[in-house]
Structure formats: C-alpha cells, structure tokens
Amino acid sequence: MTxxxxxxxxxxxxxxxxxxxxxxxxxxxxxxxxxxAIWGPSGSGKTSLLNLIxxxxxxxxGEIYLADERVDLLAxxxxxxxxxxxxGFIFQNxxxxxxxxxxxxxxxxxxxxxxxxxxxxxxxxxxxxxxxLEEHWNKRPDKMSGxxxxxxxxxxxxVGDPALVIAxxxxxxxxxxxxxxxxxxxxxLNRRDHVTFIFSTHDPRLLEHxxxxxxxxxxxxxxTE
Numbered sequence: 699m700t701x702x703x704x705x706x707x708x709x710x711x712x713x714x715x716x717x718x719x720x721x722x723x724x725x726x727x728x729x730x731x732x733x734x735a736i737w738g739p740s741g742s743g744k745t746s747l748l749n750l751i752x753x754x755x756x757x758x759x760g761e762i763y764l765a766d767e768r769v770d771l772l773a774x775x776x777x778x779x780x781x782x783x784x785x786g787f788i789f790q791n792x793x794x795x796x797x798x799x800x801x802x803x804x805x806x807x808x809x810x811x812x813x814x815x816x817x818x819x820x821x822x823x824x825x826x827x828x829x830x831l832e833e834h835w836n837k838r839p840d841k842m843s844g845x846x847x848x849x850x851x852x853x854x855x856x857v858g859d860p861a862l863v864i865a866x867x868x869x870x871x872x873x874x875x876x877x878x879x880x881x882x883x884x885x886x887l888n889r890r891d892h893v894t895f896i897f898s899t900h901d902p903r904l905l906e907h908x909x910x911x912x913x914x915x916x917x918x919x920x921x922t923e
Contacts, residue, residue: 700766701862701894702728702751707760709746709917720746721917724760728896730861733888735897735905738914744898745866747914751896752785752864753777765861782811786855786893788865792847794839794854800846801826801835804854811858825853829883845876852883856893865897869904877903 707724710717721743728734728751736744749755750762753769762770769780786807787793794803801822808818826832829849839847848868855863868884869877881904888895897904905911913920 699730700727701730701732701764702726702896703763703766704750705761705763707750707757707762709743709750709755710758719917721750721757724919726912726919728894730894731888731892733885733895733907733909734912735899735908735910736912736914737899737905738920742914743917744914746917748864748866748896748898751862752787753781782807783858784861786858786860786863788848788851788855788863788868790867790870792839792844792851792871794847794850796839799836799838800831800842800850803839803850804857807854807858822853822857825857826850828856828887829853843876844872845879848872848876848880849883852880852887856887856891860893862894862896865895865899867899867901868897869899869901874903877901881907 704724704726707721708719709721710719724747736747738744746755750757757770761768764780764784772780795806798806801819804822804825805818808821823832826835829852831846831849834842834846842850869880872880884895885907887893897908899905
C-alpha cells in the first residue's frame, strides 16, 4: 500500500526579493512498512522534502497524499491533527523540552491529543521500556547522554502509534556506538510494529541498513537504489 504519494511537487521560498527553488518536479511514492533514506549533498532540499511529507510545510505546486487522502489543501487545524495522530518526528538536535523529564517528554504528544494523564503515562512507560530507559524516567535532558536523549526522542515519536516516522539526521550528533544502537532500535521497531521510517541522512552507517536510498540533488530526485 502506498503511504506517501507526491505528484509533481515543487517548493519555492521567497527570501526578500529573491525566489529560491528548493524542490521541483518531485514524484515520489513511499510504501507502507518501508525503511527509506533520502540522501544527497547539503542544500539539495532534503529537509524541505521532509517538511512537506511531515505536513510542516505546504508545497508551492503539486499534490501530496497520505494514505490516499490529499493533505496539501487541508486547513491548519486538520494538518495539526494529522501530524499528531499519523506522524512521529525525530530531530537531529532531539528537540526535547528541557524542563520536562524523560517520561513527561514522551507523554507530551498524547496530552496534546487530550488523553487522560494516567493513560498517557501508561503508554509512555511502555515506549520508555522499549528503548531501554525505564530506570531513567525522571531524568531531564541535560542529565542524559546524546544516545539517551535520542532514544527518548524515538519513544516520543512512537508513543502515539503513528503510521509514519520522519527522522532528520537522527544519528548526526551521536558517536559510533550510539549510532549503531539507534539504527538497530529503529530497524527493530520498523520490522516489529510495521512503522514506516523516512530518514534524511549523510551517515553511511545508516545508509547501509535502509531498504531504499533516494538521492536528492539540486531539488530533484536522482537515482534510487
């Protein structure tokens, strides 16, 4: 089943009097359960593409479908609902809330949905155990290592049972040992829970483990491997 379908998508940013064409003529389909990397040189449009797939930004031209529903024309409140219920995000710099502990950070997407405190806590604890951090539930981000923070970010991305997880350079700020652990964890979750993962990455360690590599250059899709 096709989960993400982009049809002739383009994105232009207006910077003062200058127009920057970040993406053009993007035709891309991502299937359910895929483990896919989007890669290419800096400035090629990888983050712009992820922002469109994640419904954070809107295309200038073209159409975007998520699970056969056209989403590029949705109103802001419906886009927010789609993001909260269908998509999880893992960021390069973790983007954890510094005043919240690990468990509270993971609970946050569920609380935004309006889930009751007890139920949100129970679901967050399950994800915390899966990433091996149950004993660190009450630590704030500044008391955790980079690998621990990224595992909290993964648990937060998955706590709402999304169909799709989008990860922007998820191993960029990690050493080799933590990178391997994070890659293995994401691959296990992909296979066990059938979650679709889309990465932006330069990391050859991650590129070795994906099902498909989509090269982006100058805002266009090139070779797919």
